[in-house]
Amino acid sequence: MNFSKPLQIGRLVRRYKRFLADIECEDGSVVTVHCPNSGSMMGLKDLGLKVAFSMSDNPTRKLPYTLEMVQVEGAWVGVNTQWPNKLFQNAFVAEKLEAFKLYKTCQPEVRVGMQTRLDFLLTTPTQRCYVEVKNVTLMRNESCAEFPDAVTLRGAKHLQTLMDLRDQGDAASLVFMVQREDCTRFRPACDIDPSYAKLLQQAYQKGVVVIAYSCKVSPTGINIIGELPLELEI
DNA sequence: AATGGATTCTGGGTAGCCGT
DNA sequence: ACGGCTACCCAGAATCCATT
Numbered sequence: 001m002n003f004s005k006p007l008q009i010g011r012l013v014r015r016y017k018r019f020l021a022d023i024e025c026e027d028g029s030v031v032t033v034h035c036p037n038s039g040s041m042m043g044l045k046d047l048g049l050k051v052a053f054s055m056s057d058n059p060t061r062k063l064p065y066t067l068e069m070v071q072v073e074g075a076w077v078g079v080n081t082q083w084p085n086k087l088f089q090n091a092f093v094a095e096k097l098e099a100f101k102l103y104k105t106c107q108p109e110v111r112v113g114m115q116t117r118l119d120f121l122l123t124t125p126t127q128r129c130y131v132e133v134k135n136v137t138l139m140r141n142e143s144c145a146e147f148p149d150a151v152t153l154r155g156a157k158h159l160q161t162l163m164d165l166r167d168q169g170d171a172a173s174l175v176f177m178v179q180r181e182d183c184t185r186f187r188p189a190c191d192i193d194p195s196y197a198k199l200l201q202q203a204y205q206k207g208v209v210v211i212a213y214s215c216k217v218s219p220t221g222i223n224i225i226g227e228l229p230l231e232l233e234i
Numbered sequence: 235a236a237t238g239g240a241t242t243c244t245g246g247g248t249a250g251c252c253g254t
Numbered sequence: 255a256c257g258g259c260t261a262c263c264c265a266g267a268a269t270c271c272a273t274t
Contacts, residue, residue: 019246019263034246038263062246081263082248109250109262117250117261135263154264241270252259 001083001090002221007052007068009219015045021067023051033065037079040150042138044070044077052076052219069179069217076217077137078179083222084135085119087177087215091224092122099173099211099227103129112161129171132158136178136212138189145183145212145228147176151193159199162208173209174200178228179217186212187231194234201232 013022013030021035033053050071056064069076085108091097092106103122110121112130120131138149148155162172176186188197204210212228 036247036263038245038265040265150265152264237274239272243268254256
């Protein structure tokens with residue numbers, strides 16, 4: 001999927017208050033942009049990093065610009081947490097996801113229980129598959145994508161929900177959307193959140209389908225290019 | 235009084251839902 | 255069709271409270 005307008009390029013001045021970032025544009029002016037990633041963004045917050053940002057058509061927005069990607073050691077890394085879900089949905093509709101080809105419909109943001117929402121419910125007339133999509137931006141060494149980049153209680157809750165659904169007889173899947181193309185494999189960041197890593201392994205053993213997709217990321221667009229091998233052992 | 239642990243609050247955008 | 259409300263994204267700062 002391509003951006004409707006080419007992104008603008010700048011340098012990161014600071015990222016603060018979870019949703020805000022200041023960017024120095026190419027003409028030297030500094031603008032405050034919306035940062036659509038409330039995570040820790042480990043390794044993507046350094047002063048002076050090259051960034052790409054979009055401009056919204058929505059006139060009611062307080063901040064018209066949105067931070068889309070950060071360049072680290074020559075590789076663009078997508079930070080907008082909206083794209084992983086859209087990438088998944090588009091690829092599903094285009095029947096490009098081998099692992100989910102048997103499902104016919106795709107419903108986003110489905111309620112499961114009172115206070116939990118999962119990203120997608122895929123169905124056939126007789127089967128259900130619940131899917132949770134996670135945005136992955138972290139790569140610390142050896143071309144290995146890692147998740148999470150901070151302790152994630154919510155992520156653990158989602159994993160537990162997927163396991164519960166599996167127990168009830170439904171299919172369940174956790175999809176890691178790696179928004180950078182300089183990775184050749186995926187593993188949980190055991191040192192950052194050991195209990196999440198354990199839970200992920202447990203979920204995998206229970207039959208929750210774990211998939212990591214690699215994406216080509218550039219200021220013109222973001223596209224899924226393939227699956228990454230998993231290293232789930234702790 | 236000082237410390238540390240626990241809890242609460244904040245921020246912008248989006249999407250779904252409900253009532254009008 | 256709209257406006258209002260809420261959950262979600264979930265780290266980090268601010269505040270509160272208990273222990274020493």
